[in-house]
Amino acid sequence: MADLCNLPRMVAIGGPTATGKTALSVALAKEFGGEVINADSMQIYRGLDIGTAKPTAEERQGIPHHLMDFLPPEAPYSVADFTAAAAPLIEQLNSAGKLPIVTGGTGLYITSLMKGTAFAPEKTDPAIRARLQTEADEQGSAALYARLQQIDPAYAEKLHPNNLPRVIRALELFEATGRRMSEQQRAALAAEPPYRSLCICLTCRDRAELYRRIDRRVDSMLQNGVLEEAKLVYDNREIYRTAAQAIGYKEFFPYFAGEMPLNDCTNRLKQATRNYAKRQLTWFRHQADGVWLYVDEEPPARRAAELVRQFLQN
Known part of the structure; x- marks a missing residue:
């Protein structure tokens, strides 16, 4: 059995959308000398910023964010691509004395990385x-x-x-x-995990509060210009295959086609995002050995910092 003390360390921050994962990852990176590795399957794409809730430069506060904003929207990307790219980053950051903080809502990415899932080269046809x-x-x-x-x-x-x-x-x-x-x-499951990891999952104790956060996020996305992004995806939907299936864009397609008023499309997006949040909760509760923090009870930064401090000292 591998000596856990000698394994590379990583902290993962997961959970449903609109719970403040980005803000927490940046706060922890600043406190513990870390850098963020993006684990959101849509924030990898250039030019798709508002609909994917990609953190702005201001929100990143100078903290390096890896595997974000680096692919054109027509490029395919898989969990195998993610783990192949994230693994050497974790090694490099550990070697440099930096703490890798893997952050995002794509549960498959995070759990596959933590478990060391080995993906055979994909034979595509x-x-x-x-x-x-x-x-x-x-x-x-x-x-x-x-x-x-x-x-x-x-x-x-x-x-x-x-x-x-x-x-x-x-x-x-x-x-x-x-x-x-x-x-x-x-x-593909590894016999032993390749990292010594801590997984922190954020959510709301009150499900209604989570849904209110999602509704506010959708309203903010509209104010910030998500319709222009959605129209870009709609106009290029034959080549932007992944983005055309993404929540945040496809809900507006009936509006662009003249089949549905904007308000109805907005409500559809809110409902689709709530449904996605429920699936994220289910995934993380079943897949990740995570510590849950409830953001509607207290700000998570202090408790998360305690968890990370204990994790690094052990």
């Missing part, structure tokens, strides 16, 4: 993927999700039916190799 995408366009994503339920019910149960990129990837894997995604994920 562009022809199969293109055909599946065409089928989704013609038949709807529900048809492909139903097919995945038949082929790999264990993996389908983990996915939201509208998570079309992952549904297509799982179907593509099965067609190209005969392997089910659930089997591949089980085989």
Whole structure:
């Protein structure tokens, strides 16, 4: 068994959207000499700032943020890409005496990194993927999700039916190799974790307060110009495949198509974000060995700093 004292250290900050993960990560980075590694699957894209709630330069307060704002919106990106990029960063920061603070709401990214999930090189077949995408366009994503339920019910149960990129990837894997995604994920688990890690998860004790925070965030996004970003994604939806599926953009597509008033689209976005927050809560509660802090009871910075201090001293 590996000596935990000799493993690289990392702190992860997860939890649902609109709970203040960015502010906490910056505060901890300033106190403990850390740098942030982004674990949000949409904040990687350049030019998509408001709809992804990407922290501004002012909010980052001079703290380096890695794996953020570095890809064009048409580029695909997977959890395997994330772990392959984050692992050497964690090593480099540890070697430099810096504390890596992995922050974001994409639970799959954080837990795969903490557990040391080993992703085999992906064998992709562009022809199969293109055909599946065409089928989704013609038949709807529900048809492909139903097919995945038949082929790999264990993996389908983990996915939201509208998570079309992952549904297509799982179907593509099965067609190209005969392997089910659930089997591949089980085989990928490391025997021992590669890091000594502390996972802090933020949420609200009162679910209604979480939803109020989400509503305020959506209203702020509209004031800050999210419609312009959403129109960019809408106009380029054939090549911005990932962004076109992202919460924060696709809800406005009926408005641009003249099919729904803006207020109705805004309410749809608020509801979609609340539903996403519930899925984030479920993921982190089942996957991550996390310490939960409730931001509606007290500001989390003091308790989080105590946890990090104890973690670094042990």
